[in-house]
Amino acid sequence: MMEPLDEASFDAALDSFDGLSIVKFAAPWCRTCRAVGPIFNRFATECETQDPSRVRFFEVNFKESKSLCLRERVFALPTVHFYTKGLGRVNGFTLKSLGVSKRLRNEVDRYLGDSDHLGLLQSLHTTAISPMVRYADLISVIEALSSASKYMSAADDASPMMKKAVDTDERRADLERLFSLLDANNDGVLDAEEIASIAAAVGPLGGGVSSPAALITCACTDDADTQELDADAEAHNCPLTREAFVSVMISKAASEFNTPDKELLPAFRAIDTDGDGEISREEMLAAVERLSSLNLPVGGDMTSSVNAAFDALDVDKSGSLDYSEWVAMMSGTHSDYLADVEADVEARMR
Numbered sequence: 001m002m003e004p005l006d007e008a009s010f011d012a013a014l015d016s017f018d019g020l021s022i023v024k025f026a027a028p029w030c031r032t033c034r035a036v037g038p039i040f041n042r043f044a045t046e047c048e049t050q051d052p053s054r055v056r057f058f059e060v061n062f063k064e065s066k067s068l069c070l071r072e073r074v075f076a077l078p079t080v081h082f083y084t085k086g087l088g089r090v091n092g093f094t095l096k097s098l099g100v101s102k103r104l105r106n107e108v109d110r111y112l113g114d115s116d117h118l119g120l121l122q123s124l125h126t127t128a129i130s131p132m133v134r135y136a137d138l139i140s141v142i143e144a145l146s147s148a149s150k151y152m153s154a155a156d157d158a159s160p161m162m163k164k165a166v167d168t169d170e171r172r173a174d175l176e177r178l179f180s181l182l183d184a185n186n187d188g189v190l191d192a193e194e195i196a197s198i199a200a201a202v203g204p205l206g207g208g209v210s211s212p213a214a215l216i217t218c219a220c221t222d223d224a225d226t227q228e229l230d231a232d233a234e235a236h237n238c239p240l241t242r243e244a245f246v247s248v249m250i251s252k253a254a255s256e257f258n259t260p261d262k263e264l265l266p267a268f269r270a271i272d273t274d275g276d277g278e279i280s281r282e283e284m285l286a287a288v289e290r291l292s293s294l295n296l297p298v299g300g301d302m303t304s305s306v307n308a309a310f311d312a313l314d315v316d317k318s319g320s321l322d323y324s325e326w327v328a329m330m331s332g333t334h335s336d337y338l339a340d341v342e343a344d345v346e347a348r349m350r
Contacts (some may be wrong), residue, residue, distance in 0.1 A: 002044055002059045007068045014083050019054040020111050020118050021083040025069055027062035030077040033096050047308040070165040073260040084121045091328045110315050128308035131288045136267040138202045154255030164343050166253040175246045189239035195224045201294050203270050278320040281310050
């Protein structure tokens, strides 16, 4: 019998287990959930009996824990997520009525089989992943500033439940930490020079905007037209305050909330410089090399961290990363990374 989880027990249960936590999100009214339920339960019992110290199965009732499911970006049922302590979510997929046993066995074998990918994840500290998380964060910042009006308008149309899911105290605290990290001169605002440094670190400016000043103005001016700002950005330029930064980033999160499979695509494409649909180890190293121009604290040797991150993302051991592998690891919570950011900022300000 799988252990049921809800909002009150979810985090504590996953944090208390050192192995691979497998969570099925299902609902009593879901026909496919009812069809795959017995097969999933038999598979869970078999796995836990064979290797109880390395794998544990849980279940979340979507009907009773909608807020939790939204937080975990569950938009189809039945969804299965894999979690590891510290790294958060490392895999996710939706089951169909056919081929349930084969899909489950293949996915679990990727972590518990001969490659012992779970062992790699257990030995991996979040500092190894942090360069990639930070790169994705910076791509998101440039995207948010480039299309601020679009995101704000889309966020206004979002449902109250969706807005509640993205606009949390925890998310605001995370964004304020990120703002502090990017505020290189610690003056409480992001100016054109700081935005230019971010843009240079991640690649060309997006959204058809050609100047950092225009990016700031797009975020500061609700009804401004991007193309007009591009021509006359300096006249309207204003530093980006912490409040404005948090607001536009939350608007972006709200507008993209229903498409979690696409939110990491810009970062993936930015790293995939040859456009072949896969990230090589060399491309990842080159991306982090660009990131180093910002002098952001990473923790440990950069090359070693990137190599460890690549190995952690490359679940099928093919030597390159496809988008599904990238999303599986990068969409996790990475709470330790954010705590490291805060410590880094505090150290820099002393």
